[in-house]
Amino acid sequence: MHAYCRARLASTVEGAEQLAWTLTGKARGNYLYSRYAISLLNEPGVPLEASSLPAGLDRLYETFLQRRVAHDLRSRRWREEVRPALAVISVAHTHRVRARHGL
Known part of the structure; x- marks a missing residue:
C-alpha cells in the first residue's frame, strides 16, 4: 500500500514519502481509499492537507x-444524477444488511 501511494504521489507533491505513510495508515489496507484520497489531494484549486482526511x-x-456535491443540492446534476444514484445504493445496502441479519 505504501509503495502504491508513494508512486502515485512522487511526481505531484513534496514530501511524498511521509504523505504515503500517512495515507497508508488512514487507508487501513483499502486501496480504494488510497486512490480517492490521492485524487482529492491532487484536485486543482482546492487546498487540502492529508492530516485533514478522515480515516476509513x-x-x-x-x-x-x-466537497463535490453537498454545496450544490439545488443543482440539476444533484436532482437528476447524484440523488437517484445514492438512493439506489442506499436501498441495495439496506437489503443486504437485512438479508445478512435475517430481517
Missing part, C-alpha cells in the same frame, strides 16, 4: 460528497 473509506466518501 466510509468517512472519506462523506468528505468527497461534501
